[in-house]
Amino acid sequence: MPQYILALDQGTTSSRAILFDHGGHIRGCAQQEFRQIFPQPGWVEHDANEIWETQLAVARQVLRENQLSPAAIAAIGISNQRETTVLWDRVTGKPVANAIVWQDRRTAAACDALRQRGLADLVQAKTGLELDAYFSATKIQWLLAHVAGARERAERGELAFGTIDSWLAFKLTGAHVTDTSNASRTMLFNLHSLQWDDELLELLDIPRAILPTVVPANARIGHCHPDCFGAPVLLAGLAGDQQAATFGQACHHPGMAKNTYGTGCFMLMNTGHTAIRSQNRLLSTIGWTLEGRSGADTTYMLEGSVFMAGATIQWLRDCLQIIQHASEVEALAGSVADTGGVMLVPAFAGLGAPHWDPYARGTLVGMTRGTGRAHIARAALESIAYQTADVLQAMQADSALPLSELRVNGGAASNNLLMQFQADILGVQVVRPAVTETSALGAAYLAGLAVGFWSSPEELATHWSMERRFEPAMAAAESQLRLANWRRAVERSKAWQFDNSWWFLCPGSYSMCDDQITLLFVKYRRIPYLE
Numbered sequence: 323m324p325q326y327i328l329a330l331d332q333g334t335t336s337s338r339a340i341l342f343d344h345g346g347h348i349r350g351c352a353q354q355e356f357r358q359i360f361p362q363p364g365w366v367e368h369d370a371n372e373i374w375e376t377q378l379a380v381a382r383q384v385l386r387e388n389q390l391s392p393a394a395i396a397a398i399g400i401s402n403q404r405e406t407t408v409l410w411d412r413v414t415g416k417p418v419a420n421a422i423v424w425q426d427r428r429t430a431a432a433c434d435a436l437r438q439r440g441l442a443d444l445v446q447a448k449t450g451l452e453l454d455a456y457f458s459a460t461k462i463q464w465l466l467a468h469v470a471g472a473r474e475r476a477e478r479g480e481l482a483f484g485t486i487d488s489w490l491a492f493k494l495t496g497a498h499v500t501d502t503s504n505a506s507r508t509m510l511f512n513l514h515s516l517q518w519d520d521e522l523l524e525l526l527d528i529p530r531a532i533l534p535t536v537v538p539a540n541a542r543i544g545h546c547h548p549d550c551f552g553a554p555v556l557l558a559g560l561a562g563d564q565q566a567a568t569f570g571q572a573c574h575h576p577g578m579a580k581n582t583y584g585t586g587c588f589m590l591m592n593t594g595h596t597a598i599r600s601q602n603r604l605l606s607t608i609g610w611t612l613e614g615r616s617g618a619d620t621t622y623m624l625e626g627s628v629f630m631a632g633a634t635i636q637w638l639r640d641c642l643q644i645i646q647h648a649s650e651v652e653a654l655a656g657s658v659a660d661t662g663g664v665m666l667v668p669a670f671a672g673l674g675a676p677h678w679d680p681y682a683r684g685t686l687v688g689m690t691r692g693t694g695r696a697h698i699a700r701a702a703l704e705s706i707a708y709q710t711a712d713v714l715q716a717m718q719a720d721s722a723l724p725l726s727e728l729r730v731n732g733g734a735a736s737n738n739l740l741m742q743f744q745a746d747i748l749g750v751q752v753v754r755p756a757v758t759e760t761s762a763l764g765a766a767y768l769a770g771l772a773v774g775f776w777s778s779p780e781e782l783a784t785h786w787s788m789e790r791r792f793e794p795a796m797a798a799a800e801s802q803l804r805l806a807n808w809r810r811a812v813e814r815s816k817a818w819q820f821d822n823s824w825w826f827l828c829p830g831s832y833s834m835c836d837d838q839i840t841l842l843f844v845k846y847r848r849i850p851y852l853e
């Protein structure tokens with residue numbers, strides 16, 4: 323009798339394999355980091371083979387370390403970094419190029435061009451997404467245009483596209499599939515018909531032949547090749563990591579929300595069986611499609627995606643070198659009572675929701691002669707909470723659903739200083755569960771539902787338990803004042819990066835004061851980009 327579900331949690335910076343027992347408890351875990359490749363400023367790539375090799379290695383490791391045979395595993399579920407785009411040869415299984423990662427900004431200008439063609443509204447209406455370089459569609463276009471022969475091979479049906487779930491499912495089983503949650507991040511999937519959208523495919527000139535078959539999140543996909551684990555194991559669950567985390571946090575009912583503090587920050591609120599069209603630049607996205615006895619049922623989400631959260635702490639570690647480990651930031655930030663007026667806007671990869679400015683850049687303001695590393699560390703931590711506050715404000719404006727508490731997970735959710743500040747700034751209770759590996763847990767739950775290891779989402783909800791609750795303790799006037807200052811800082815970071823040729827349009831601006839430079843810049847830059 324199989325006792326475990328194995329979750330493969332393929333994140334932006336590491337591949338993890340986690341074993342869950344019937345109570346939803348972690349019984350084993352293995353993790354490997356892999357290379358982040360930065361070929362040019364603003365570009366981020368992964369080697370898809372390295373993703374596969376590290377993922378397979380940790381899966382084998384966790385079985386070995388726990389002395390388990392494949393027969394002990396009822397099913398495997400995958401939770402994955404979303405949007406990251408792989409194009410591979412169907413016959414050889416070889417990627418035609420490095421994967422283009424969700425953080426990669428190389429297609430920002432291509433998105434501007436699509437916006438100029440008036441496609442932003444159509445994209446939002448059909449896919450629920452902002453027209454942004456974040457999503458897979460323009461990354462696919464880039465690969466088809468820049469890899470020699472790729473377009474012709476794609477049109478002949480020789481190449482396959484997939485996000486990381488598809489890639490791993492292909493390597494494990496040979497199937498070319500994705501689930502609705504991952505499909506909904508490509509900017510090619512119709513949120514309402516739950517099909518690839520032919521009009522968008524035509525407008526973006528992407529051949530249908532490269533796309534995977536879309537399946538429910540709890541689909542029984544197929545058995546892994548025996549050489550993966552020595553005997554076949556069923557792959558039966560797929561979900562984008564943020565949707566998986568929402569499922570793992572048991573946010574099964576409309577109005578329930580979670581925020582994941584990983585590389586980025588992703589707040590998702592369950593909006594039930596309705597896709598809400600955001601008026602405040604949030605994403606409407608698919609949470610999960612569950613196949614049940616009476617057919618398939620799709621649950622939708624509103625999402626606010628913030629690009630830099632825990633990655634800002636990595637920047638303190640790797641670039642400023644003011645800490646050696648991420649865990650040290652709490653003590654350093656806690657060594658000062660406040661930031662001394664310093665604000666850090668970590669727009670290192672532009673700004674995501676609700677600003678969607680790919681040309682924003684990291685900005686540190688408010689420094690004085692007394693500013694030290696602790697103030698900057700504290701400002702970095704606080705920036706994570708402020709960005710979340712911007713998202714929550716947009717979410718509450720979009721949805722009539724009141725938020726009673728925010729469930730949290732992800733690496734940086736272990737930081738108590740950050741979690742308390744988050745509760746203070748939001749004026750909402752922040753609740754950390756006992757199991758914080760909720761992306762992996764969600765994938766395990768989906769796979770377990772597929773094979774009858776668990777019976778229903780209601781049963782799964784009984785597993786959820788709280789580790790700690792953070793109550794808001796800051797006066798509302800104080801949090802409002804801080805948020806107002808944050809928003810001033812955000813304005814300074816916006817639309818910073820631009821083509822050098824713009825300087826020739828406004829040569830006098832070199833010697834002007836800051837505000838005038840900004841005015842001139844916004845005027846020239848925003849005409850093509852934002853309007």
Ligand SMILES: Nc1ncnc2c1ncn2[C@@H]1O[C@H](COP(=O)(O)OP(=O)(O)O)[C@@H](O)[C@H]1O
Nearest residue numbers: 333335584585632633635648649732733734737
């Ligand atoms: N104690 C901490 N305080 C703040 N950030 C932390 C802490 N521990 C880890 N992090 C951050 O959390 C991130 C890792 O979280 P994780 O959920 O594993 O991310 P991902 O799935 O995106 O790879 C890193 O960016 C790291 O800097």
Ligand SMILES: O=P(O)(O)OC[C@H](O)CO
Nearest residue numbers: 333334403404584585586
């Ligand atoms: O790898 P994570 O956990 O940072 O998640 C990345 C997101 O899925 C990107 O949309």
